[in-house]
Amino acid sequence: MTNLKDLETRDKSNWCPGCGNFGIQTAIKQAIVNLSLDPANVVISTGIGCGSKINQWIETYGFAGLHGRSLPVAMGVKLANHNLTVIDVGGDGDGYGIGMGHFIHNMRRNFDMTYLVENNQVYGLTLGQTSPTSDKGMKGPSTPFGIIEDPINPIRLALSSDCTFVARGFAGDIPHLTGLIEQGISHKGFALIDIFQPCVTFNKINTYAYFRQKVYKLEEAGHDATNLGEAFARAGESEKLPIGIFYKVEKPTYESSDVGLKDGVPRAQVDISEIDVSEVEESFM
């Protein structure tokens, strides 16, 4: 049995008071407890950003790497030991900006892992520049006249990248988010959960109040999460903002299909003390 106390670290988090990341941190911990996961079997991989600091303050194994590179690290961890529960967490700049290439490729690979994006629609740690998901026209230090580009729609991107579990949560609704994370972790395949995460310091548009007024729950609206077309349509809504599971489908995971893993044993547990290479050598004779 794991309880919330087991997941507490020596250090305390240093986000701004009221930061949406607190809610996400609580939801991750609660999901680990609810699923009775052993913290020693959980790895949280992160990049760089305010939100990426999250694994500093959850007592599981963690890898805090570089900006935008958490997913390839998570992939390496999963392929090294597929018995681990791998959770990747990062900001929208991290995942949808600098790490975009890795994001798309890992969705199509369908590793059994869960990717949580703390989508605050700004670059927090570098002091409030606009991000790939900032609303058009939003101003920031790098776009004083307002951002010209249209924002990325991560849900539609995931749907068109054959992601097998596509969901959206809200940091201001922790029980709902916890449920999504639990389902994401339980899903056998790559689960994306994009999370509305109010940044109380730099984003004065997409605030708690803004989201409270706009969000509705897909499961309460009779959404069919097996219907790709409907998922795509709902992902385009902007008047009201749906949260919940947009789409879910079962497909073989990458690790279950790799010839190098066909004996099913995690590579980290293979005995490497006496490997005979004579067959390889003979192939050159």
Next chain:
Amino acid sequence: MKNGSLNILIGGPAGSGIEKSGQVLALSFVRAGYFVFSNMEHSSQIRGGNNFLRLRIDENAHEVHTEETDAIIAFDKQTIDEHIHEVVEGGVIIFDGESVEIGNGVDSRFRGNDNNGVVKMIDVPLKKMASEDFGNPLVANMISLGVLFGLTEFEMSVIRGVLEKIWGKKGAEIITMNLKALDAGKKIADEKWTKGFVVKMPNRVDSRLRGNDTKSGNDSRMFLCGNDALCIGAIKAGCKFVGEYPMTPSSSVLHFMAGWAEKYGIVVKHVEDEIAAVHSVIGAGFAGVRAIAATSGGGFALMSEGIGLAGMNEVPIVVVDVMRPGPATGLPTRTGQGDLQFMIHAGQDDPIKIVLLASSPEECFEMGFEAFNLSEKYQLPVIIGYDKYLGEGYYTVPAFKKESLKIDRGKLLSASELEKISDYKRYLRTDDGVSPRAIPGQKNGIHRATSDEHTEYGEICEDAENRKAMVDKRMKKMEMALKELPGPELIGDADADITFVTWNSSVGACLEAAEILREKKKNINVLKIRTAWPFHKKETKEILKKVKRPILVEQNYNGQMGALIAEQTGIIIQEKILKYDGRPFTAKEIIENLK
């Protein structure tokens, strides 16, 4: 020209089967007891252009080609035009006059008119025979090889096994047809040309011991390239994860490992880019799996930040840089040694890594194995660097020595060891700088590996004192590692008049130059540098202080090894033989540059 020694050049447009032909020749001579060294010069295009392959076949092993050629097989005019001047007196050029046009001018172009006729032009209707007699234009190459085998009076029985090895999967019919084509070529040679060609290549393997495969012979040798040797070392070391993105001349590492992935249970992932390659390898290393990423300069550039990350987070990984000339795309298929300083300094701040330099297939194998031990013992990235000439050059070597190889996983904790630790600190400061290492899945070892400066627990920490202590800790590991890293090696008479200071495949060319000059009563030795970082300051300085006349030999413009030696030892090597045209050194070239 002498019996038992044959230098061949096969040239033609890309896609004309040069490599396959070379493979048949090489393996046949290797199985007959010869040492074959082979290197391919090709352009970065899939069809057309002019590629050529050299085979240096001898009773002794060589690690460098020579331009003095006994026989050319030419599939295009360019091969003849560009290489006829390399053919020695009495040599031959085998070609198909119906498709390869050579003007009447060939002889006169060859070293001027006075050498008229010194090269025999063997015109064989290869294409016509292939389609008329065999109904298959693809066997034209085999007919030309048959001519060459015939000229050298090579024992044809050896070849069947070679063809079975190369085409075994395609069935007996293909093999029989190719054997017939070889015989047809041999017949032409026997009837018309054999007496005129003085080089004979008798079988050197005792026929009583020899079957169709060399295993039963007394002389089982491999014919492989540096990249292959490295891979064998990596497999032997228990490497179970490869993260890679194709880039010439390193791609064969990816292909090789993928080919053996099922047999050895290796996860081989062709990822989206080299950034993903190095980070996936870091993820695997963090999770306790020995992992490798091979690339060339451009990909290495993309890996730079990741290599720094592995240093900071103390993750064991192995990265290989098979060098080609840069910058940018440079010369994709050519050779160079221009990444030395880059390998050392890739990543911000002071380097936390080991950089090894291989100079032979044996060293590719050894370093391919030992790099994993070093990376786990010192918990840092190990880079292995060598040039394309070594990576893609083919050598004849006996099965590698493996008796002394031992897997050493350093301070990787077992479950029972971890159980006894009450307050686990992943980055515990110890006397040797190396901290006991736990991996995910292990109880009691939970930690975060953190790229920000961190405490012994791995927590982000900006405290000045902690920062200094952690830098010192990481640098201590470098100091400890240096003690067991392969140091500078002086090869030859310690009292020599001249010392070539060199690294990578240039070592082979220098050794041969020294040997040739020894016959001319010149005493030359070679100082081979095997580790670029951390640097053996003391040992290198001691050797260089005693050396009479050091000459730097390497393949880049600035003399990067010379700069490194100057920086680390204060000794400036004044004389330099540098080459940066993308083509490998020959011994002759080094001798010509020696004043």
